[in-house]
Amino acid sequence: MTLTAMIVKMSEGLGRTCAIFFLTLLFSLPLGLLVALMRMSKNRVVSAITSACISILRGTPLMLQLIAVAYGPFYLFGYTLLVKEKLLAIIIAFSLNYAAYFAEIYRGGIESMPVGQYEAAHVLGYSKGQTFMRIILPQVVKRILPSVxxxxxxxxxxxxxxxxxxxxxxxxxxxQIANSQSSFLPFVIAGVFYYLMNSIVAFAMSRCEKALSYYR
Amino acid sequence: MKKLLAAILVMMFALIACAGAEGTVFRMGIDAEYPPYSYMGDDGSYTGYDVEMCAKVCEILGWTQEVVPINWDTKLIQLDAEEMDCIWSGLTIDVIDPEAYTISMAYSDNSQMILTKKGSGIEKLDDVSGKRVGVQLGTSADILLSDGGDAAEFGASFGELVRYENYNIAFTELMAGAIDALAIDIGVANGKIAEYGEDYYCVAEPFAAEKYGICFRKADAEMCKQVEDAFMQLVEDGTYVSLAEKYGLDTANLCLAK
Incomplete structure (x- = not known):
């Protein structure tokens, strides 16, 4: 197999890699915010259950969670959809896992906001929802961007x-190519692919940070 | 946003619709990292002795073959979950529970060998004692040599049993001298020796003899019977042996040709 053939074959899988990446971000970023708010809820039950879930999702390997999501419902209830639709199972497992991490990042950001801002907003007649959406959240997003x-x-x-x-x-x-061709070249190609993808991510995120640094 | 959601939904339906093609589709589950039985060929499609035998069987039965690469560590779960109809990929049937699955006749002997490098000083099985030996995780060599396996005593005599994700990495470690030998199926061992040449050899005597077969779900005894009948036709017309020669398998292992 030539180098070009290897790259072409691996590029076919790159679409699936990107699908996992983008769909996971699409679902886990908003879900993370929801989980963060539940975690900080004044209702003790909600907050306790949420923090238990976060603890489990962060405390067990993602590999295990993937197996649990795909095969757990099948063994427990004979439910086969998640076995047949692999991408669905993967997106659910990845989104839950990443939402748990994002939730803690959001929480760190939200709790770092000085109480004075809430008081000031209250005096100015902002409702709780308005305070959060218009004053707190934009600052939080800016602050947590590097961790995200x-x-x-x-x-x-x-x-x-x-x-x-x-x-x-x-x-x-x-x-598979590495094994059939007894070659380490595919690992080098994979390394280059990942590095390129991450360079794009790093570049895009730094542009976002710049765009948000409107006070400097 | 709504448009995006609609697009995703349409794509999902299209996928489901595609799955419902006509005719019997026979989905064979393979370990795609197990040459010469099942692996990715130079053109990027799956090939190997088992894949090609299965293609011939499907031809006889008028089925459409679909090759499903699986995760060897979770192969029985995937079979239970109906991701594929069988496991047909250099599967050692001795380790499968016949109460829980339908198992075909054995189509090949599978001797378990010690593969080593010139200069290792390993000439017979006893010489392996105290050495570092590599295996692929979850293969029959691994199961046999681990606690509770049929060759556990032999395994316990090693200095260490090192488990790798696949034999490609294990073989690289052998070349680099990180381990002294590999415990490996004879077919895979011969493939590696053919590729890397003179410096590598197998100890003449196998440490265990096992059999390869095809594993189906318990309920699919009828399907197993059909596959076996078609397979026997291939034994009679000589395809069984000629394909083995094509893939460099030791024809002495072809138990159905005897």
Whole structure:
């Protein structure tokens, strides 16, 4: 197999890698905010349940969660949709896992806001919802961006974990080529692919940071 | 946003619709990293002795073959979950529970060998004692040598049993001298020796003899019977042996040709 043939074959899997990446971000970023708000809820029950969930999602390997999401419902209830639609199972597992991490990042950002801002907003007649959406959240987003970038970069690399469910993304295909051709070249190609993707992510995120640095 | 959602929904329906093609589709589950039985060929499609035998069987039965690469560590779960109809990929049937699955006749002997490098000083099985030996995680060599396996005593005599994700990495470690030998199926061992040449050899005596077969779900005994019948036709017309030669398999292992 020539180098070009290897790159072409692995590029086929790159689409699946990107699908995991973008869909996970699409669902986990908003879900993370919701989870963060539930975690900070004044209702003790809601807050306790949420923090238990976060603790489980952060405390067990993603690989295990993938197996649990795909095969758990099948063994418990004979439910086969998640087995047949691999991408769906992967997106659910990835989104839940990443939402847990994002939630803690959001919480850190929200709790770092001085109480004085809430008081000032109250005096000016803002409702609680308006205070959060118009005053607090924009500042939070700005503050947490570097931590979010970290997670997003990790996500690019974590996509290779989809192999656990025999989902043929780029790295799984690379491993198969490596084995059949007894060559380490596919690993080099995979490394270049991941590095390029992450360079794009880092570039995009730094542009976002610049765009948001409107006070400087 | 609504347009995006609609697009995603349409794509999902299209996928589901595609899955419902006509005719019997026979989905064979393979370990796509297991040459020469099943692997990705130079043109990027799956090939190997098992894949091609299955293609011939499907031809006889008028089925459409679909190759499903699986995760070898979770192969039985995937079979239970109906991701594929069988596991057909150099599968050692000795380790499968016949109460829980339908198992075909054995189509090949599978001797478990010790593969080593010139200068390792390993000439017979006893010489392996105290050495570092590599295996691929979850393969029959691994199961046999681990606690509770049929060759556990032999495995316990090693200095260390090192488990790798695949034999490609294990073989690289052998070349680099990080381990002294590999415990490996004879077919895979011969493939590696053919590729890397003179410096590598197998200890003449196997440490275990096992059999390869095809594993189906318990309920699919009828399907198993059909595949076996078609397979026997291929044994009779010589395809069974000629394909083995094509993939460099040791024809002495072809138990159905005897």
């Amino acid at each position: 970038t970290n997670e997003v970069i990790t996500l690019v690399k974590d996509t290779s974990m989809a192999f656990t469910l025999a989902y043929m993304e780029m790295f799984s295909i690379g491993k």
